[in-house]
Amino acid sequence: MPLIGWVIVLVAFALIVGSLMVLRDNANSMKISDEKMKKIQERKAEIEAEESAEDREQW
Template structure:
């Protein structure tokens, strides 16, 4: 393979690896307000209660 082919190959690999590293670094930076978190937890508890009620009926 000519030298330019190796350069393009290394560049493509570097872009993929760099993108994956940036994605990993920003994965846990999704701020949720306390109010939204309480609503999410309340809804989760409600769904779990409904599912347990359905399980008891069956």
């Protein structure tokens, strides 16, 4: 492979690794407000209750 091919491969690899590092660094920076978190937990509880009711109906 000519030199330019290796340069392109290295640049592509560096871009991929750099993007993954940025994603890792920003993964926990998204804050969810207490109000939204409460709504999420309430909806999750509703869904679990519905699923358990459906499971009981099947038996």
